[in-house]
Amino acid sequence: MERDIFEVRAQDGGGRIGELTVPRAGVTVETPALLPVVNPHVVTVDPSRLESEFGAEILITNSYILYKSEDFRDDALDGGLHELLDFDGAIMTDSGSFQLAEYGEISVTTEEILRFQHDVGSDIGTPVDIPTPPDVDRERAESELETTQERLELAATVDVGEMLVNAPVQGSTYADLREKAGRHAYDTELDVFPVGAVVPLMNEYRYDDMVDVVAAAKRGLGADAPVHLFGAGHPMMFALAVAMGCDLFDSAAYALYARDDRYLTVRGTKQLDDLEYFPCSCPICANYTPDELREFDDWEREELLAEHNLHVTFEEIRTIKQAIRSGDLFELVENRARAHPAMLDGYRALGAHAAQLERADPASKGAFFYLSGESAARPEVLRHRERLFRLNPEGRVLLTEGNPSKNYDESWRVVPPFGPFPRALSETYPLTAEIPERMDGAGYESAARGVARLVAENQECEFTLAHYDWPESALALVPESVRVVELSDA
Amino acid sequence: MERDIFEVRAQDGGGRIGELTVPRAGVTVETPALLPVVNPHVVTVDPSRLESEFGAEILITNSYILYKSEDFRDDALDGGLHELLDFDGAIMTDSGSFQLAEYGEISVTTEEILRFQHDVGSDIGTPVDIPTPPDVDRERAESELETTQERLELAATVDVGEMLVNAPVQGSTYADLREKAGRHAYDTELDVFPVGAVVPLMNEYRYDDMVDVVAAAKRGLGADAPVHLFGAGHPMMFALAVAMGCDLFDSAAYALYARDDRYLTVRGTKQLDDLEYFPCSCPICANYTPDELREFDDWEREELLAEHNLHVTFEEIRTIKQAIRSGDLFELVENRARAHPAMLDGYRALGAHAAQLERADPASKGAFFYLSGESAARPEVLRHRERLFRLNPEGRVLLTEGNPSKNYDESWRVVPPFGPFPRALSETYPLTAEIPERMDGAGYESAARGVARLVAENQECEFTLAHYDWPESALALVPESVRVVELSDA
Numbered sequence: 001m002e003r004d005i006f007e008v009r010a011q012d013g014g015g016r017i018g019e020l021t022v023p024r025a026g027v028t029v030e031t032p033a034l035l036p037v038v039n040p041h042v043v044t045v046d047p048s049r050l051e052s053e054f055g056a057e058i059l060i061t062n063s064y065i066l067y068k069s070e071d072f073r074d075d076a077l078d079g080g081l082h083e084l085l086d087f088d089g090a091i092m093t094d095s096g097s098f099q100l101a102e103y104g105e106i107s108v109t110t111e112e113i114l115r116f117q118h119d120v121g122s123d124i125g126t127p128v129d130i131p132t133p134p135d136v137d138r139e140r141a142e143s144e145l146e147t148t149q150e151r152l153e154l155a156a157t158v159d160v161g162e163m164l165v166n167a168p169v170q171g172s173t174y175a176d177l178r179e180k181a182g183r184h185a186y187d188t189e190l191d192v193f194p195v196g197a198v199v200p201l202m203n204e205y206r207y208d209d210m211v212d213v214v215a216a217a218k219r220g221l222g223a224d225a226p227v228h229l230f231g232a233g234h235p236m237m238f239a240l241a242v243a244m245g246c247d248l249f250d251s252a253a254y255a256l257y258a259r260d261d262r263y264l265t266v267r268g269t270k271q272l273d274d275l276e277y278f279p280c281s282c283p284i285c286a287n288y289t290p291d292e293l294r295e296f297d298d299w300e301r302e303e304l305l306a307e308h309n310l311h312v313t314f315e316e317i318r319t320i321k322q323a324i325r326s327g328d329l330f331e332l333v334e335n336r337a338r339a340h341p342a343m344l345d346g347y348r349a350l351g352a353h354a355a356q357l358e359r360a361d362p363a364s365k366g367a368f369f370y371l372s373g374e375s376a377a378r379p380e381v382l383r384h385r386e387r388l389f390r391l392n393p394e395g396r397v398l399l400t401e402g403n404p405s406k407n408y409d410e411s412w413r414v415v416p417p418f419g420p421f422p423r424a425l426s427e428t429y430p431l432t433a434e435i436p437e438r439m440d441g442a443g444y445e446s447a448a449r450g451v452a453r454l455v456a457e458n459q460e461c462e463f464t465l466a467h468y469d470w471p472e473s474a475l476a477l478v479p480e481s482v483r484v485v486e487l488s489d490a
Numbered sequence: 491m492e493r494d495i496f497e498v499r500a501q502d503g504g505g506r507i508g509e510l511t512v513p514r515a516g517v518t519v520e521t522p523a524l525l526p527v528v529n530p531h532v533v534t535v536d537p538s539r540l541e542s543e544f545g546a547e548i549l550i551t552n553s554y555i556l557y558k559s560e561d562f563r564d565d566a567l568d569g570g571l572h573e574l575l576d577f578d579g580a581i582m583t584d585s586g587s588f589q590l591a592e593y594g595e596i597s598v599t600t601e602e603i604l605r606f607q608h609d610v611g612s613d614i615g616t617p618v619d620i621p622t623p624p625d626v627d628r629e630r631a632e633s634e635l636e637t638t639q640e641r642l643e644l645a646a647t648v649d650v651g652e653m654l655v656n657a658p659v660q661g662s663t664y665a666d667l668r669e670k671a672g673r674h675a676y677d678t679e680l681d682v683f684p685v686g687a688v689v690p691l692m693n694e695y696r697y698d699d700m701v702d703v704v705a706a707a708k709r710g711l712g713a714d715a716p717v718h719l720f721g722a723g724h725p726m727m728f729a730l731a732v733a734m735g736c737d738l739f740d741s742a743a744y745a746l747y748a749r750d751d752r753y754l755t756v757r758g759t760k761q762l763d764d765l766e767y768f769p770c771s772c773p774i775c776a777n778y779t780p781d782e783l784r785e786f787d788d789w790e791r792e793e794l795l796a797e798h799n800l801h802v803t804f805e806e807i808r809t810i811k812q813a814i815r816s817g818d819l820f821e822l823v824e825n826r827a828r829a830h831p832a833m834l835d836g837y838r839a840l841g842a843h844a845a846q847l848e849r850a851d852p853a854s855k856g857a858f859f860y861l862s863g864e865s866a867a868r869p870e871v872l873r874h875r876e877r878l879f880r881l882n883p884e885g886r887v888l889l890t891e892g893n894p895s896k897n898y899d900e901s902w903r904v905v906p907p908f909g910p911f912p913r914a915l916s917e918t919y920p921l922t923a924e925i926p927e928r929m930d931g932a933g934y935e936s937a938a939r940g941v942a943r944l945v946a947e948n949q950e951c952e953f954t955l956a957h958y959d960w961p962e963s964a965l966a967l968v969p970e971s972v973r974v975v976e977l978s979d980a
Binding site: 053208267274275276277278279280281282283285286311312314315318319321322323325326331332334335337338339340341342344345348349369370371372373374434435436437438440441442471472473476 | 757805830831963966
């Protein structure tokens, strides 16, 4: 099936800049995009300001709350959501699945809620799926997934005009179920693909499990499927999620956190009371000190904090888009991985999916920066090692960190973390990498694995490795058949 | 000698929040502080705005330029610098040493320029030192240092009233000369201590050499000496330099870079032309897109870019101060180290000075986050290992990642990167650390070194190490006398 509502414009690893066409709103939304959550009962920042001051192209509100609301139901049906909220961009509506997960039941069917979403003028609606939490037993995950899949199939038959419809991907923490769910959702006629029920993983800082869940869902979905990491609103983890292939995020956090005097940063959440200085220069933080902010009335302080939270959240979306354009999204992820040990776990988990990311990654970018031991697990390093397959040296081969030698039939370079390569490739990406003078064990070990791979593919050659002071842990990975020579600096 | 102009208020590693009293200006300056460089001939952002909009408490201007200036010399002498520049905070003046380094000679002596600085109302003046570049031969470094030292001694005899005087620390890239220079400077009656001639190191991205130079100078200087990293204005490296013990920075970059359409970020410098999105939410970046900024006249664009550059620079100073207050300066440095491989080299070089930093580091902070292999080299890890000295287990001792066992006389915990410790210490800093589930080789190896240390100090005990899947590189560091048992997850 061909999708004509989502077009990928630029790619870096699994991350992409895309254009989501939302026909009913008559707009396109550039992704990665942030959807601020707007609760019509408690508006912290006016939706019109979200658009004009923060650049929001799309927001999300809960149709089930409207459906049950005596205050707003009729207004929404009469004037439509865009008028009710005073917002000209695209509006996505949730269905009440969250309420289902929280309270155990809701009094609406998928068909009813989809029709209601259509009738209030939603641009992207949502069926009532079952958000199965992590770690449930497999039987429950399977049977709830079956229900979700039935609802998606039903949703595909409801006439909702131009409204796009979400097809949530569930399956708890079972990778095979998430993959199967992704494949099923992609095969429906539906449009946008939220990876569902990841909020409990976020709340428990299980970013590695989050990465595994997204990777599994992505394996089932097509490359042209717009993917929404549903309920994930902390800017700290956006770069990691985008690198895995997520395109849409929603944030209730900007407002909920502000209510509790919590201040968002890409390095984690701070309590306003713990701050003496604002680590930010957004218009709020450039204007006030923490002491000054603490002096405001509760509701003014809440609004100002929500504005800061929105500024930093949209700033991170822009930072990610720029990184994709510049081809240094992984460098950004490396940086963000240092926000918390659990984020480092997430980044290390992403390393295990390098082969999956490699398939979408552009063959050439600006520069590869080696920034930590984790850089050795980047898709580009893996691709280089795979490429060694195709290169066949002959005779007596020197792999050296030093100068070439005429005593050999061929003299290749060897550079951590990539390993060996012919000199002629020195100026090609990623071998133009900037690497630290002080290399780490992971980088040397990766280079040694490259040597081992080359030797395994070319058993008829006679290899010599000439290195500067590689650690034991790397030399142990070099096959015994290789003659190893240590170079000296002098 | 006791210094009463600089008081350290909070400390984290070598980093500190201090209060520099500038008697002639009648103000105190909170450090770490940024001194914007103001060239009276080319004012990009008015000094009064530096104060009111950006929070600058101190700036720096070049007294030699004024001394030689037909336009400003008389005004400066008549009305004074504060009036000339319209700035109420503290004003530091440079002496022309930079011009000396650039053009080989200047036509003023230390005595003349100090008197001139005094006469124009400078609050902190500078003698004419010799900024010896990196990598010169030792003879030149020594003889130029001798000249610098004579000038400092001379400067100490000039009557400059309440004006503070800088005592630059030179010595090229010779650690012993920098240390000796630091000690000599500290022993003069002078007040503030610029580490000089580091600009060439910055320009060549030699952040590891910069760290070594600062560490050497600091060994010579007293802990109560305010230290200025002279000429270093890129916010990318402020956190690293503060962690080494630098208190003052000056930035000409904010204006010079803006002139070339260069845009500062803590992850490096960008060309405006390469940006499609602003990775920032300062008042400039929240208001304009890169496309919009490109449409301005040259001079307007330059001013707006300079304002962005100042915002991000002062933001980083606030971020660092907050990190010192929160006790997570090293976590910030870990993050900033991922801006460029050369910054990683700088951070790895800092690891080699852990013992020096450890002496000033507070014994307890909020939380220790393990964020990369480099975390294993933090001063807190070193201190823990030194502390093992004082703890003497007895008899048959189990060091285990699992549960305690009654089959041993003592059951200690062992946790990467710290190594072994008695269970009773579990709730003390830094053993309350947050560590990733997916530990790296450097963390395991550090724990193994802790085991080796404990064993070496307690040869009469019989040790058993029970671990979950430590890598070979770590197990190889465990002494042969230790019985090693692998635990299984089941």
